[in-house]
Amino acid sequence: MTGTTSASGLHLPQYLREAADLRTPVGYAGYKSTGLRAPLRGPVDLPHRLTEVTGPLLGEGRVTAADADLTRQHAGEPQGQRIIVHGRVLDSDGRAVPHTLVEVWQANAGGRYRHVVDNWPSPIDPNFTGLGRTVTDGQGRYEFTTIRPGAYPWGNHHNAWRPAHIHFSLFGRAFTQRLVTQMYFPDDPLFGQDPIFNSIPEAARPLAVSRFDLERTVPSWALAYEWDIVLRGRDQTPYESHEPGADDGDVA
């Protein structure tokens, strides 16, 4: 292990940052809860070093095949429209992100979360927890079977309703790529009044909306929606080494 501390010894991938006009800001005036929580001082730039370009490679061993089917976690089937949600996890260079953990959670068909602080008058479904997990395959593909979540009211402003959505959590392969987000359904009439959706810059909003996928529907069984998730990509020369003959990039 020579050279690991020399100035030229570390050639790390640098992860690209999306333009500010395509990124969700941390705080947004229309979303009340940001008021006392979103930091008010600007963040300090943290160049990407070893801790930032690495990250937890979790997945295999944390999930079973059954975790990807949210309709079969109880004795009976949940109420609601059965759907398949599928897509690919990519980085912004278009490369698949294989074998990465995808965690989802959602409300039931009536828009009720199975959670102690959700108590609006819509029933709990005894056959629905609303938790799913899977790991992308070698091509970065994921797929869940679930039911379409309902919209639900919340206290942000008068008569506020969240559009139907599924929460997604992804790791990618580096600390820089960590992403927690929400997937919406096409043409939701509630988009216009939802500050969480509208906190996304307008040009990036279509990236948060899934596409109805007729081809992947299963006749007499389930509708389908497709949603690709794009994590931050890297610059183009991540593994270049100054040491001739160094073989540090391609560990078989």
Next chain:
Amino acid sequence: MSRLHTTPSATVGPYLSIGLAWEDGPYVVAAETPGAIWLRGVVHDGNGDVVPDAMVETWQADPDGRFDHPDDPRGAVPYPGFRGFGRSQTVTEGQYAIYTLKPGRIPDGEGGLQAPHIDVSLFARGLLDRVVTRIYFADDAEANDEDVVLRSLPDDAARRSLIATPTGDGYRLDLYLQGDRETVFFAV
């Protein structure tokens, strides 16, 4: 090659525990691991109130300063029983708790060594994206003085907001989302 635009982030919302609670979340190493520490702290909002629905995630090098990861150009080195990653929700009076081993020093890419540190992501209702910070350790004063990231901060108050203090069984660092003591957060 044309670049794809990244998927925009969104808040974890109030119901994150449905999807993100892991029984072993806080355990970067298994219970009873010799030399392990509890890293704890309380998350505060701009009123000084505790934030009981946040999630803190940690990522760090092992005690030898290595990562079991292919993108570490020094090579991926496993450390038995060590996951590197911790996840804790703040349901108990806004407190996170991570059980881990103190990381070793790692190269800073500029000829020096970084002080032992842990990268932190904080997620909560009211945050539309994660916020990122670092945890350092007060008893590494000399290493902290040399650390390229701490040195880049404007003043000692900013540095202090990242430095955990020793406790009986580990270290403590409270996180302040806003206010006079607002924690230094990083753009990564």
